[in-house]
Amino acid sequence: MLTINQLMKYLRSKHNIAVKSNQAQDLRNMGYYHGFKGYRFIRVPSQRISFTSLDEIIALNKFDMKLKALFYPKVMFIENALKIYVIESTLKNAKSENLVLFFMCKFGC
Numbered sequence: 001m002l003t004i005n006q007l008m009k010y011l012r013s014k015h016n017i018a019v020k021s022n023q024a025q026d027l028r029n030m031g032y033y034h035g036f037k038g039y040r041f042i043r044v045p046s047q048r049i050s051f052t053s054l055d056e057i058i059a060l061n062k063f064d065m066k067l068k069a070l071f072y073p074k075v076m077f078i079e080n081a082l083k084i085y086v087i088e089s090t091l092k093n094a095k096s097e098n099l100v101l102f103f104m105c106k107f108g109c
Contacts, residue, residue: 002032004024004027004028004032005024007027007032008021008023008024008027011036011054015036015051016052017036017051017052017053017054017057018052018053018054018055019053019054020054023054023058026054026058027054030057030058030061035057035058035061036051036057039051039057039060039061039064
């Protein structure tokens with residue numbers, strides 16, 4: 001496993017990405033694998049994003065986080081509603097209020 005300084009050097013030498021020496025904490029907070037590796041290409045590896053600086057990656061990461069923060073509550077609301085609907089339907093069809101008993105009988109009673 002590489003240190004943050006080694007990762008910064010790797011970005012400079014292997015990917016020609018300008019990384020300032022004071023950006024170690026930014027890279028640490030964002031995470032090398034979540035940050036850089038996660039944004040290297042669009043859909044397929046051959047469609048690489050040509051980053052020239054860590055500033056661009058940080059800006060994209062901040063945009064990504066704001067987008068997630070915008071949608072996350074709505075997605076969680078939908079997920080919870082679907083989960084409750086599925087549980088209620090399962091219990092209604094099982095004619096039981098106990099999911100454990102339902103699944104035990106369904107898969108090896």
